[in-house]
Amino acid sequence: MTENSGPHGGHDHSHNDFQPDIKEPTENWEFLEIALRELLVDKGVLSAREIQDEIEAWEKKSPEKGAEIVAKAWVDEEFKVRLLEDANQTIREFGIEVEVLKMVALENTPELHHVVVCTLCSCYPRPILGVPPLWYKSKQYRSRVIREPRAVLQEFGTKLSDDTEIRVVDSTADCRYLVIPTRPVGTEKMTETELAKLITRDSMIGTAQARDPIGKRS
């Protein structure tokens, strides 16, 4: 075989234009995961299909469900009170069943702004918001937001008055927190469906406010 006759011979385009492939496993935890997964399949505890189905089911969950819940809390005071008192029971109305974990809703107001982190790992209200964004799991976010919340929020484009108490909520245990962002002014006449479009993922983590009525981020 000469230089130019193989599968990569004789062409002149750059391979750098392509997205890099997923890297080969190198870390102990990666080998452990593969070994455990293969053992579970070999021993018939789970099938490969069941594992893939579970991954697909989690990837299908999205923050839109959370936005629907928050929009209802904005328009229905009685619902909001129940959500703040017992979120597990209240989100059942949206078809979300959570056992074991305690779901907790936190209301943002002009006086008090909650922002959620898990400094120990990456605890996140997945049943409501889906899979967390990569930055939520980063050491940068986890170590910085707890100590320099105003600098971090500013990097997210969120500037709050010094009169607003920022309360960083570290979900260190069995609770998973959902932030109810402050309802923007000028949205009084909007329907629940219209309102839901203003409620972004980040606004339910607390790193941002909800969008304003014309859909702009404030």
Add this chain to the structure above:
Amino acid sequence: MSDQFKVGSKVRITNAYPPGHIRTPFFLRGKEGLIIRHFGKYPNPERLAYGLNGLPKLNLYQVLFDMETTWRGDGSFAAKDTLTADIYETWLELV
């Protein structure tokens, strides 16, 4: 032992560094805060982590800390800013 803490209790997080799976952040050990919420009882994660049943269950509290005191003024926050963590009763001491 669970009745000694209630919402409004001033507490200190135990300043200890035992090995193992522990869900009390390092940065809060030895720090003082205020209990603002009682979540009920949950299995002990320090036992669950080793395949044990986590019993007896422990009371879990949301504890509020003042940023200024926690970080001794070194950070990016305003005077009113706070942080909270969820702490099991075995890590709390009344102040």
